[in-house]
Amino acid sequence: MKKLFHLTQSGVDELKVELEALKAKRIVTAEAIKTARELGDLSENAEYQSARAEQERTDGRIAEVEHILANVAVITGTTKGKKQVVLGSTVTLKHQKGKELMFQVVGTIEADPLAKKISDESPIGKALLGKKEGEDVEIVTPAETATYKIHAIG
Numbered sequence: 130m131k132k133l134f135h136l137t138q139s140g141v142d143e144l145k146v147e148l149e150a151l152k153a154k155r156i157v158t159a160e161a162i163k164t165a166r167e168l169g170d171l172s173e174n175a176e177y178q179s180a181r182a183e184q185e186r187t188d189g190r191i192a193e194v195e196h197i198l199a200n201v202a203v204i205t206g207t208t209k210g211k212k213q214v215v216l217g218s219t220v221t222l223k224h225q226k227g228k229e230l231m232f233q234v235v236g237t238i239e240a241d242p243l244a245k246k247i248s249d250e251s252p253i254g255k256a257l258l259g260k261k262e263g264e265d266v267e268i269v270t271p272a273e274t275a276t277y278k279i280h281a282i283g
Contacts, residue, residue: 131200132200133200133201133202134197134200134201134202134236134237134238135201135202135204135216135235135236135237135238135249136197136201136202136203136204136235136236136238136239137203137204137217137235137239138203138204138205140235140236140238140239141198141201141203144194144197144198144238145198147194148191148194148195148198151187151190151191151194152191154187155184155187155188155191158180158183158184158187159184161176161180161183162177162180162181162184164176165177165179165180197238204216204217204235204236212261212262212282213259213260213261213282214234214257214258214259214260214261214279214282215234215258216234216235216236216249216258217233217234217235218233218234218257218282218283219231219232219233219282219283220232220233220234220257220279220281220282220283221279221280221281221282221283222266222268222277222278222279222280223277223278223280224275224276224277224278225276225278229280230277231245232245232246232247232253232257233245233246233247234247234248234249234254234257234258235247235248235249236248236249237249237250252268252269252270253268253270256268256269257279260279261279261282262279262280262281262282263278263279264278264279265277265278265279266278266279
């Protein structure tokens with residue numbers, strides 16, 4: 130059974146943009162390799178070695194992005210009005226001391242903690258999935274373990 134990558138539509142769109150940029154970069158890198166080849170001895174040609182290494186990185190990322198897009202499961206529909214936290218939900222948590230946190234639960238590929246997008250496979254994501262509004266959830270991080278109440282699910 131093949132692994133599906135769960136992404137929001139915006140995540141899919143971002144990967145498509147990245148793929149197009151990588152393909153354009155590959156053309157530029159191919160030109161750099163051609164130019165470097167013309168400089169002579171390839172075994173001691175730093176420009177050639179650098180361009181080949183860049184081409185390998187670019188080709189690797191292209192293959193990775195194409196694989197993800199070929200095996201994507203788009204998180205469809207709205208999560209508003211859902212009774213429990215599901216993939217794609219935006220969750221507002223409140224600590225008893227008044228501290229409030231808000232996260233969107235997304236697939237691993239799309240996770241970006243700085244943008245408040247947490248992976249469904251992270252400890253916080255796992256703790257939230259399936260929980261309902263009003264329920265308490267224990268959040269374990271390296272810095273602390275705290276109990277929050279699910280204030281809203283959107």
